[in-house]
Amino acid sequence: MTAASLMSRPAFGLRLPRRAVRPLGRFMANRGAVVGALILLCFILAALLAPWIAPHDPLKANFMAVRQAPSLVYWLGTDELGRDLFSRLLWGARSSLLAGAVSVAIALAIGVPLGLAAGYFGGMLDALISRVVEALLSCPFLVLAIALGAFLGPSLMNAMIAIGLSAMPIFVRLTRGQVMAIRHEDYLEGARAIGLPDRWIILRYVLPNVLSPIVVQAALTIASAILAEASLSFLGLGQQPPTPSWGSMLNTAKNFMEQAPWMSIAPGVAIYLTVLSFNLVGDGLRDALDPKG
Amino acid sequence: MTAPLLSLQDLRVRFPGAPANVVDGLSFEVSAGRTLAIVGESGCGKSVTSLALMGLLPAGTDVSVARADFQGRPLLELDEAERRDLRGNRLAMIFQEPMTSLNPAFTVGEQIAEGVMRHQGLSPRLARERALSMLEKVRVPDAAKRLDAYPHQLSGGMRQRVMIAIALANDPSLIIADEPTTALDVTIQAQILSLIAALQADTGTAMILITHDLGVVAEVADDVVVMYAGRVVESGPVQAIFDDPQHPYTVGLMGSMPSMGAREARLATIEGRVPTPAEMPEYCRFASRCPFAVDACRAQRPPLVEVGPGHFAACLRVPLEVHAGACA
Amino acid sequence: MIGFIFRRLSAAIPTLILVSLFVFTLQKLLPGDPVLAMAGEERDPQVLEYLRDKYRLNDPIAMQYLHWVGDVLQGDFGRSMRTEQPVTQLLLSKLPVTLQLAAWSLMFAMLIGIPAGIIAAVRKGTRVDYGVNVLALSGISIPNFWLGLLLILLFAVKLQWLPASGFVPFSEDPLRNLQTMLMPAFVLGASLAGTLMRHTRSAMLEVLRSDYVRTARAKGLMPRVVILKHALRNALMPIVTLSTLLFGELLGGAVLTEQVFSLPGFGKMIVDAVFNRDYAVVQGVVLCVGIGFILLNLLADVLYRLINPRMRTSA
Amino acid sequence: MKTPDKPILEGHGLTKHFTANRGFLQRAAAPVRAVDDVSLTVRRGETLALVGESGSGKSTLGRLLLNLLEPTAGDVIYEGRNLGNLSAQELRKVRQDLQIIFQDPFASLNPRMNVQRIVGEPIWLHDAAARSEREDRVAELLRTVGLAPEHAERYPHEFSGGQRQRIGIARALASRPKLLLGDEPVSALDVSVQAQVVNLLEDLKQQFGLTLVIVAHGLAVIRHMSDRVAVMYLGEIVELAPVDALFEQPLHPYTQALIDSVPVSHPKDRRERQVLGGDMPSPSAPPPGCRFHTRCPHARPLCRENQPVFERLPDDRQVACHFWREIASAGSGSPIVVTPSTAFSQRLALFKARQSTLTEPHP
Amino acid sequence: PATLRIGIQDDPDMLDPHRSRTYAGRLVYTALCDKLVETDADLQFIPRLATAWEWSEDGKTLTMNLREGVTFHDGEPFDAEAVKFNLDRARTLPDSQRKSELSSVESVEATAPTTVTIHLKKPDATLIAQLSDRSGMMLAPKAAAGADYASKPVCSGPYEFVERVQQDRIVLKKYDGYWNKDVFHFDRVVFMPIPDTSVRLANLRSGDLDMIERVAPTDVKSAKADAKLKVYSTPGLGFMEMVVNIDNGSKAQNPLGQDKRVRQALELSLDRDAINQVVFEGLYIPANQALSPSSPFFDKTKTIPARDPEKARALLGEAGVKMPFPIDLKVANNPIAQQIGQIIQAMAQESGFQVNLIAGEYATQLSEQQAGNFQVALYNWSGRPDPDGNLHQFVTCKAPLNDARYCNPKVDELLNEARVRNGLEERKALYAQAQEILVDEAPYIYLFFDPRLFVARGDLQNFQPQPDGLIRLENVRLAP
Numbered sequence A: 001m002t003a004a005s006l007m008s009r010p011a012f013g014l015r016l017p018r019r020a021v022r023p024l025g026r027f028m029a030n031r032g033a034v035v036g037a038l039i040l041l042c043f044i045l046a047a048l049l050a051p052w053i054a055p056h057d058p059l060k061a062n063f064m065a066v067r068q069a070p071s072l073v074y075w076l077g078t079d080e081l082g083r084d085l086f087s088r089l090l091w092g093a094r095s096s097l098l099a100g101a102v103s104v105a106i107a108l109a110i111g112v113p114l115g116l117a118a119g120y121f122g123g124m125l126d127a128l129i130s131r132v133v134e135a136l137l138s139c140p141f142l143v144l145a146i147a148l149g150a151f152l153g154p155s156l157m158n159a160m161i162a163i164g165l166s167a168m169p170i171f172v173r174l175t176r177g178q179v180m181a182i183r184h185e186d187y188l189e190g191a192r193a194i195g196l197p198d199r200w201i202i203l204r205y206v207l208p209n210v211l212s213p214i215v216v217q218a219a220l221t222i223a224s225a226i227l228a229e230a231s232l233s234f235l236g237l238g239q240q241p242p243t244p245s246w247g248s249m250l251n252t253a254k255n256f257m258e259q260a261p262w263m264s265i266a267p268g269v270a271i272y273l274t275v276l277s278f279n280l281v282g283d284g285l286r287d288a289l290d291p292k293g
Numbered sequence B: 001m002t003a004p005l006l007s008l009q010d011l012r013v014r015f016p017g018a019p020a021n022v023v024d025g026l027s028f029e030v031s032a033g034r035t036l037a038i039v040g041e042s043g044c045g046k047s048v049t050s051l052a053l054m055g056l057l058p059a060g061t062d063v064s065v066a067r068a069d070f071q072g073r074p075l076l077e078l079d080e081a082e083r084r085d086l087r088g089n090r091l092a093m094i095f096q097e098p099m100t101s102l103n104p105a106f107t108v109g110e111q112i113a114e115g116v117m118r119h120q121g122l123s124p125r126l127a128r129e130r131a132l133s134m135l136e137k138v139r140v141p142d143a144a145k146r147l148d149a150y151p152h153q154l155s156g157g158m159r160q161r162v163m164i165a166i167a168l169a170n171d172p173s174l175i176i177a178d179e180p181t182t183a184l185d186v187t188i189q190a191q192i193l194s195l196i197a198a199l200q201a202d203t204g205t206a207m208i209l210i211t212h213d214l215g216v217v218a219e220v221a222d223d224v225v226v227m228y229a230g231r232v233v234e235s236g237p238v239q240a241i242f243d244d245p246q247h248p249y250t251v252g253l254m255g256s257m258p259s260m261g262a263r264e265a266r267l268a269t270i271e272g273r274v275p276t277p278a279e280m281p282e283y284c285r286f287a288s289r290c291p292f293a294v295d296a297c298r299a300q301r302p303p304l305v306e307v308g309p310g311h312f313a314a315c316l317r318v319p320l321e322v323h324a325g326a327c328a
Numbered sequence C: 001m002i003g004f005i006f007r008r009l010s011a012a013i014p015t016l017i018l019v020s021l022f023v024f025t026l027q028k029l030l031p032g033d034p035v036l037a038m039a040g041e042e043r044d045p046q047v048l049e050y051l052r053d054k055y056r057l058n059d060p061i062a063m064q065y066l067h068w069v070g071d072v073l074q075g076d077f078g079r080s081m082r083t084e085q086p087v088t089q090l091l092l093s094k095l096p097v098t099l100q101l102a103a104w105s106l107m108f109a110m111l112i113g114i115p116a117g118i119i120a121a122v123r124k125g126t127r128v129d130y131g132v133n134v135l136a137l138s139g140i141s142i143p144n145f146w147l148g149l150l151l152i153l154l155f156a157v158k159l160q161w162l163p164a165s166g167f168v169p170f171s172e173d174p175l176r177n178l179q180t181m182l183m184p185a186f187v188l189g190a191s192l193a194g195t196l197m198r199h200t201r202s203a204m205l206e207v208l209r210s211d212y213v214r215t216a217r218a219k220g221l222m223p224r225v226v227i228l229k230h231a232l233r234n235a236l237m238p239i240v241t242l243s244t245l246l247f248g249e250l251l252g253g254a255v256l257t258e259q260v261f262s263l264p265g266f267g268k269m270i271v272d273a274v275f276n277r278d279y280a281v282v283q284g285v286v287l288c289v290g291i292g293f294i295l296l297n298l299l300a301d302v303l304y305r306l307i308n309p310r311m312r313t314s315a
Numbered sequence D: 001m002k003t004p005d006k007p008i009l010e011g012h013g014l015t016k017h018f019t020a021n022r023g024f025l026q027r028a029a030a031p032v033r034a035v036d037d038v039s040l041t042v043r044r045g046e047t048l049a050l051v052g053e054s055g056s057g058k059s060t061l062g063r064l065l066l067n068l069l070e071p072t073a074g075d076v077i078y079e080g081r082n083l084g085n086l087s088a089q090e091l092r093k094v095r096q097d098l099q100i101i102f103q104d105p106f107a108s109l110n111p112r113m114n115v116q117r118i119v120g121e122p123i124w125l126h127d128a129a130a131r132s133e134r135e136d137r138v139a140e141l142l143r144t145v146g147l148a149p150e151h152a153e154r155y156p157h158e159f160s161g162g163q164r165q166r167i168g169i170a171r172a173l174a175s176r177p178k179l180l181l182g183d184e185p186v187s188a189l190d191v192s193v194q195a196q197v198v199n200l201l202e203d204l205k206q207q208f209g210l211t212l213v214i215v216a217h218g219l220a221v222i223r224h225m226s227d228r229v230a231v232m233y234l235g236e237i238v239e240l241a242p243v244d245a246l247f248e249q250p251l252h253p254y255t256q257a258l259i260d261s262v263p264v265s266h267p268k269d270r271r272e273r274q275v276l277g278g279d280m281p282s283p284s285a286p287p288p289g290c291r292f293h294t295r296c297p298h299a300r301p302l303c304r305e306n307q308p309v310f311e312r313l314p315d316d317r318q319v320a321c322h323f324w325r326e327i328a329s330a331g332s333g334s335p336i337v338v339t340p341s342t343a344f345s346q347r348l349a350l351f352k353a354r355q356s357t358l359t360e361p362h363p
Numbered sequence E: 001p002a003t004l005r006i007g008i009q010d011d012p013d014m015l016d017p018h019r020s021r022t023y024a025g026r027l028v029y030t031a032l033c034d035k036l037v038e039t040d041a042d043l044q045f046i047p048r049l050a051t052a053w054e055w056s057e058d059g060k061t062l063t064m065n066l067r068e069g070v071t072f073h074d075g076e077p078f079d080a081e082a083v084k085f086n087l088d089r090a091r092t093l094p095d096s097q098r099k100s101e102l103s104s105v106e107s108v109e110a111t112a113p114t115t116v117t118i119h120l121k122k123p124d125a126t127l128i129a130q131l132s133d134r135s136g137m138m139l140a141p142k143a144a145a146g147a148d149y150a151s152k153p154v155c156s157g158p159y160e161f162v163e164r165v166q167q168d169r170i171v172l173k174k175y176d177g178y179w180n181k182d183v184f185h186f187d188r189v190v191f192m193p194i195p196d197t198s199v200r201l202a203n204l205r206s207g208d209l210d211m212i213e214r215v216a217p218t219d220v221k222s223a224k225a226d227a228k229l230k231v232y233s234t235p236g237l238g239f240m241e242m243v244v245n246i247d248n249g250s251k252a253q254n255p256l257g258q259d260k261r262v263r264q265a266l267e268l269s270l271d272r273d274a275i276n277q278v279v280f281e282g283l284y285i286p287a288n289q290a291l292s293p294s295s296p297f298f299d300k301t302k303t304i305p306a307r308d309p310e311k312a313r314a315l316l317g318e319a320g321v322k323m324p325f326p327i328d329l330k331v332a333n334n335p336i337a338q339q340i341g342q343i344i345q346a347m348a349q350e351s352g353f354q355v356n357l358i359a360g361e362y363a364t365q366l367s368e369q370q371a372g373n374f375q376v377a378l379y380n381w382s383g384r385p386d387p388d389g390n391l392h393q394f395v396t397c398k399a400p401l402n403d404a405r406y407c408n409p410k411v412d413e414l415l416n417e418a419r420v421r422n423g424l425e426e427r428k429a430l431y432a433q434a435q436e437i438l439v440d441e442a443p444y445i446y447l448f449f450d451p452r453l454f455v456a457r458g459d460l461q462n463f464q465p466q467p468d469g470l471i472r473l474e475n476v477r478l479a480p
């Protein structure tokens, strides 16, 4: 880098708002991202407020009202056991959003430290971690998920663990790559020159500076995790009855695609919108956090 | 003197959403065979000026000009197709970063030949021959072999030579060189500068040389425009600028260059920094850093006044020794 | 190049060992007795014990692993416990289906995703960009099994334009093969196309900002040439990586699509094998997919070298 | 200027080879010989400059001296102690004494930390001072480098390049170092700002009795700042001499070429010049014999075969060239310096005078 | 078309009747392998490869006359030696799954080319039934001696093996040398495993299949409404039950396992009819015994108790358990089982139970059940023609499928006795007595007999569904 190229970056004014505000501003300027965030907010609220806003008990079967089409009583219709789909949809938001969030949390919790270690220390450790990640990557997701689901017993938590584990390699790779990219940055060398211990440098210097692509990837992974939960439900490995999740609702609904199409429409649209929103938000984050704009 | 090749009056550039013009009323002329240097600190709008002339600014950028006459044609009023025909043909550019300005995926021969084929309609074979002769012309050793080399196989100096070859391939009448040597080592910088000088003498091409290094200016320029924050603060023949700098900014700039002679006293400094676009005042943009500034400087935009033959300065307080010396 | 390929392949050995160890560990962790699962309604204790011995299930896991490695090194992947078919034969019979499905859907995805990504990047911020993006996201967001069923109901049951299932090898009846592949390839391709489009878009945006694209424009080249030659060539790197990754994923994982369209591919086989605890098959498939992955990565690297001359000399 | 003689830091036979990590089972590439068998002494209180082309190993040598890189061979002696033999504990102590300033003011500060934390961290690490005490120290340091204490709450991106470089210097000073390595501390800055930082470094050196090692390729700055200059080429020091001697009578042909390629400072000085041809060879495959022979206008067969010794000459000079005597008398080099015009000198004097009467403005 | 494509639910396991275990396999064997004895729609035994059979007075010798002129698909002739080979193979092959079915056989003797004599250790009333299933299937001896038999089976049925693509299809073609080939009208029969019921039906409706088995009850209505399709249904032999852990490890040590009143209460909390309506569209047959109405052994006297939550609560109170009484119910991870589980959960709740559903995939469920790691499990049994096959191996003390570890010497005695008696009425009485005890002690709570549901294209003629669910293709043809 030369003087000129460096200085041609915009000079930041002291009276300009802080950088923290700027990405937010850029994010808010992105219409798609804002719409996505609003939809998500609605779903999150729905999930949180489900006990209060759900018109019916999501678990209460009504054998007199099996598979009824949407009506004034049952806004979105009822399912194969006569349970209110709208209420189940609200409650299902809990499992599905949780599935997304927790799996990504698991992936992050394992992937990021491994990636940090591999990228920062390099050498044998890096080789070892990279090989393991490669091996994990070549082990098909569903094998892992089925095996884990079978091993731990099918449940939402275990589906989340499986999804998290299989999403983990991406984060290792991403983090490692980012760390490699900044490993020789002067501020790290400066930190070493002061004599700061590696642990501290990784935590205070490396991590914050590799975080933004990770955040973006996390948003996108949440979306795929929600879909993955639906897939696992299809194989009977996701959220277990009678607790609703969108995936399991859709899975049951597929047996009644013709007799009761409304059963699949509600969870289908919910999944679609959520995944779409997470993707939109992820996109927005990426653009907002990318200094190159 | 013949009619200038390019005559620019009152160029203004504003980026969408920006609070002030990045280039604000820039005027200059370049004649065939001459070298005009544009000097100024980083961020003062030098590159933006060159991109505006080339028509390469991002879409949506607001560019206005009172007059931009290039070989008798209104440069900024041409439509996109006409400008495309001009670019790389009559009007060529050399960029600052030789390491990133060449496409890593194609051989240098191809990258030179491409422009030749585009503008001269030569066959690939002839274009390749032309590329070879261009490489020889910019004194790339082993040119025939290097023709099929990829950029990454060349050193920075070599790459900059290739960039020059690309620019010269269609015998342009004007070359805009945006800091062509900044990224290079001193020894390589010297090579490139002397190459450019020699080629220019050969072909009679006019050149706008953008730089922040006064040494480079001293070395090759005929005329100089000193820019500060998007405006011209001083312009004139190179001798006049070096021997008779009038604007306080020019004086400060020259004084802050350490000399190669025996060690002297402390360097002069210009305190403060370039105002950001948000802070650009309508009045003299240097006023906030100028040790000579008076209230009048903050009241109006100082006009460019002729202080010598062809030598202009935009300062209310020139000549300094008269105005400032008196009240010092 | 040959030397490079050889080196890469030998470097893949530890990965394969890890993959196989990994599968063995998973297998060991799996609950459920394979012999019992196999026996189902018939549970003669003597027979169960005999089968356990026969499949070395009573051996320590390390021994089982060593035996298996030894056999694999001799080209023997064992036999399916469930049907006694040789795993090699099983793999060979499923591979064409899986490969075809993967190839068709990837091709479909590329034909849609890459041009769409380029257009979106070039028209960044316009309505075209938004439209393409929303379409791409839709492709990503619709669960495959659901879309698949919907298509079957529409095109196979209602309209009767396409067969609902019944894979026919391309060599046997190309037309019929295309017909059976159309819907599954669309279902899989739709989500891949979305992913590809988005990556193409961001790679293109990145490249369009680069200095050499500016140089190309400064040469007065036509926009078409600038975009399709100078920019795309360089944006291809991440696209190639992604495509090979996606292809690799398809090798092991078009499970739901295969299920819905009754395609006898790897995905379906592996799900059944895991559920039935047919370990030899699981191991065979995973190893095969692992090898596939490694070959794909190799292919990606070879392609890199073709696209990016910088990597050729730094081999 | 008097040159104190006591060494503070010595390098003996320092060598650094970078081997690219090629991974398991892959052919190793030839190592990059970034620094090859270099010995030099840094004297207490002096300013030593390392000059050379890009890739000649200046930064690597600097980092070796500061023990930021593990040498492939050779020793670094700091105040009589071999750094290679110290325990982690002792090394940490030594780290306080040896600090570094980086070239790129945009890359050398952690963008996620505010100035208070950036500058306060070394104090926290080495002194375990109380929080308020630390804040006072930071404020004082900021004042020392010409920033306002109020700046402590801000983040690096809120500063201009020159100000950031000052923050970097403040951080380096925070652990009360004895020696400061500047790795191209001003070359990323605009001339006007560059001058501010050069002046600041000189002031600090006086104020704290620092020893400076300046890595640079801008010769004018070197000339202005340093006491002695070491010229590097392809991982080796080819000439080492007091600054005036070096600039007035360069002995090594490479030094001559370097000085010769500096642009003139005035259009009147334009002249035909002898431009050094070619590029620096790759450090992973340095040429045999004298490493400079591929570009040297005076090269003879001997240069191709024998590596010249790094000869010690009178007047505190050292040079590594077989034929320096003949070449030196050939009389190349030594830049022509034109005295500035009276108009300019007068206005500059006026400018400086005005400047100093104004109180230092803090933006 | 001369091909019949049948969509089946699961992929069969190895195609060796002596070693195979799956129900799906039996579907294929019906076309591929002839057996000595056949059953008709009323579950009566009728001749097939054996044209006649006769019991000795003491019930310990069975003599069978064999059909003449029968050849295996590879041309090998079928004779008494072949029968001996097959029965011996089924009894002695180390991994034969038929050993227990033929455990009463002491030796087999080819007394003449077309006569075979089977000597038994003790009388066995179930033997003919066994010989009407896989134990009585005749494989070509030469081929069966080879190692690769399972992947290329050779029998003597109306259709011979062509190819198999695992999980995709099993193709059979008509065997020209079949002794009764004129009543078989398809040149080829293809079995295609498609596990998902809705996909299976969709394939039938799109014309990619000609016939499907195990149709989802919820799909029956729409299939009936489709003029192009025809629905077949007959009561089956298989049943669905809840297995209660009586004495299998620590999970049995609770009132549910120890006190029959709690189990009775659980049963009383269920409304089988309601479940039938909600889940099965009323197509299933509620059960409280192991013997289906289609079996001659069906006990008409056992009426299904009506749902009675009050009484259930009272029983729970008597048993002294605290309500709500928590129980774990294991269900398979398929939609039907889960629906039933959820309904049971809802119904039992009103009777003072708190049912906790635990879904598991098949293999795990099976091991856990055997290991005693369950309290109650929902279980399906495909059914056997002879009552012994539906009772003895579940409820006698040492029986292999007795996951409940229920043990009542009286029951053992009755069921063992029923094995060696030959008269229908005599046996019927014994089974009735045993079931009396079982209903009272309720180690197994029977829920439903599943009907055999098929859907085929409308122009398929002469197909007759049978209680065992197997598809017999005699005379079946497409309308011209």
Ligand SMILES: Nc1ncnc2c1ncn2[C@@H]1O[C@H](COP(=O)(O)OP(=O)(O)OP(=O)(O)O)[C@@H](O)[C@H]1O
Pocket (backbone or CB within 6 Å): A003, A004, A005, A006, A007, A008, A009, A010, A011, B015, B022, B040, B041, B042, B043, B044, B045, B046, B047, B048, B049, B058, B212, B277
């Ligand atoms: N595309 C753009 N959008 C918005 N602002 C821009 C853009 N390009 C440049 N600028 C701003 O315009 C101003 C002038 O930039 P320019 O690149 O012309 O400076 P320069 O004089 O060439 O500096 P240097 O010496 O660093 O190359 C800077 O403040 C820069 O931030």
Ligand SMILES: Nc1ncnc2c1ncn2[C@@H]1O[C@H](COP(=O)(O)OP(=O)(O)OP(=O)(O)O)[C@@H](O)[C@H]1O
Pocket (backbone or CB within 6 Å): D018, D019, D032, D033, D034, D052, D053, D054, D055, D056, D057, D058, D059, D060, D061, D217, D283
């Ligand atoms: N970490 C590293 N790994 C591999 N090679 C390196 C590393 N650091 C430096 N090098 C190589 O060592 C040689 C010397 O590098 P060094 O940075 O010391 O040069 P320099 O003189 O400081 O150059 P510059 O003026 O460009 O900063 C170069 O060829 C460089 O590519």
Ligand SMILES: [Mg+2]
Pocket (backbone or CB within 6 Å): A004, A008, B046, B047, B048, B096, B178
């Ligand atoms: Mg610029």
Ligand SMILES: [Mg+2]
Pocket (backbone or CB within 6 Å): D058, D059, D060, D183
């Ligand atoms: Mg350096």
